[in-house]
Amino acid sequence: MGKDRFDPKGLIAESYKIEGIGAPECRSIFLDWALSLGGDIDPKDALPTLISAYARSEPDHPMSAVLEQGLVQMQAPKRRGGWRARQRN
Numbered sequence: 101m102g103k104d105r106f107d108p109k110g111l112i113a114e115s116y117k118i119e120g121i122g123a124p125e126c127r128s129i130f131l132d133w134a135l136s137l138g139g140d141i142d143p144k145d146a147l148p149t150l151i152s153a154y155a156r157s158e159p160d161h162p163m164s165a166v167l168e169q170g171l172v173q174m175q176a177p178k179r180r181g182g183w184r185a186r187q188r189n
Contacts, residue, residue, distance in 0.1 A: 111136070113154070116161060123162040123165065
């Protein structure tokens with residue numbers, strides 16, 4: 101599956117073309133990208149393809165860091181239980 105399928109609006113591709121873009125703008129674009137994905141596309145599947153397509157060739161670009169952080173966050177285990185799990189019976 102190609103990068104075009106995982107970036108149907110071209111948001112990630114366009115972010116790499118914007119001169120002087122910063123991390124806050126990249127995070128905003130990333131959020132818009134994630135919210136605009138179709139229900140049949142899992143961001144966990146899309147991010148490695150987008151990283152290979154864009155971040156590997158431009159590792160110093162702020163969007164590269166955002167993509168890498170997104171992948172790490174999606175793979176990180178989530179805390180389960182909350183205060184109820186810590187209560188003694």
